Amino acid sequence: xxxxxxxxxxxxxxxxxxxxxFRDANGLWENHDIMEVASPQGWQQNPELVLxxxxxxxxxxxxxQPNAAHHAIxxxxxxxxVQVITQNVDDLHERAGNQNVLHxxxxxxxxxxxxxxxxxxxxxxxxxLGDLAEDGTQLRPHIVWFGExxxxxxxxxxxxxxxxxxxxxxxxxxxxxxxxxxxxLPPFVPVYYIDPNPATITITNPVTIIREKAGTxxxxxxxxxxxxx
Ligand code: APR
Numbered sequence: 213x214x215x216x217x218x219x220x221x222x223x224x225x226x227x228x229x230x231x232x233x234f235r236d237a238n239g240l241w242e243n244h245d246i247m248e249v250a251s252p253q254g255w256q257q258n259p260e261l262v263l264x265x266x267x268x269x270x271x272x273x274x275x276x277q278p279n280a281a282h283h284a285i286x287x288x289x290x291x292x293x294v295q296v297i298t299q300n301v302d303d304l305h306e307r308a309g310n311q312n313v314l315h316x317x318x319x320x321x322x323x324x325x326x327x328x329x330x331x332x333x334x335x336x337x338x339x340x341l342g343d344l345a346e347d348g349t350q351l352r353p354h355i356v357w358f359g360e361x362x363x364x365x366x367x368x369x370x371x372x373x374x375x376x377x378x379x380x381x382x383x384x385x386x387x388x389x390x391x392x393x394x395x396x397l398p399p400f401v402p403v404y405y406i407d408p409n410p411a412t413i414t415i416t417n418p419v420t421i422i423r424e425k426a427g428t429x430x431x432x433x434x435x436x437x438x439x440x441x
Contacts, residue, residue: 217293223383267338277304282307283431373397377402377404378401385411404419
């Protein structure tokens with residue numbers, strides 16, 4: 213039986229595509245305090261700034277491409293059942309052809325009603341004050357901000373609980389509840405962690421650290437897995 217592989221990705225997998233990670237930005241995200249642009253308080257205090265910030269991120273996303281790490285996942289999916297759980301709001305997994313992608317923290321190319329989290333729309337261009345959802349309320353980015361619930365975490369935990377192998381790529385493992393997903397792994401399930409500057413993770417599962425960038429480390433691991441199984 214082929215192992216059921218679950219891959220948890222963070223900002224590091226998109227770094228080589230030209231998207232900055234959070235940790236590397238030292239608490240400043242494209243020159244903004246993260247709480248100013250990624251919290252409900254920031255949204256209340258200065259919605260224009262928040263909209264402009266995400267408009268810039270959306271425009272940037274039109275200009276970047278998936279990299280070798282995203283493409284390696286597509287290759288892995290030709291040989292194994294693979295589920296991707298990403299903390300990223302970019303769509304580079306999808307554009308590389310990855311299937312089964314769960315976005316824990318929302319998606320940059322979606323917006324939603326400020327009042328009703330279920331009223332979600334595709335949105336590829338700038339979002340402005342006065343752009344309204346069908347319920348008549350302001351649209352906001354479909355992003356999980358700091359301090360907000362993470363509705364997809366239950367699905368992510370269920371998927372993690374049935375993994376036979378867990379691959380972590382490019383995440384500082386510092387933001388919960390995503391970082392706590394490893395706690396749902398069955399015992400003995402092997403974990404691979406690809407990151408040039410990995411965090412310490414305290415679990416009893418066997419962990420193999422691969423201190424490489426995603427664009428080199430992940431294709432190599434995929435080659436190895438295809439050879440071995
Ligand atoms: N390849 C692999 N890993 C890399 C690369 C690369 N080319 N470049 C950087 N990294 C690693 C860094 O060493 C770091 O461990 O990626 C990780 C990025 O960590 P963070 O910036 O903390 O990003 P992430 O873990 O995705 O953040 C989690 O925090 O701000 C919130 O909601 C946001 O989803 C985000 C969450």
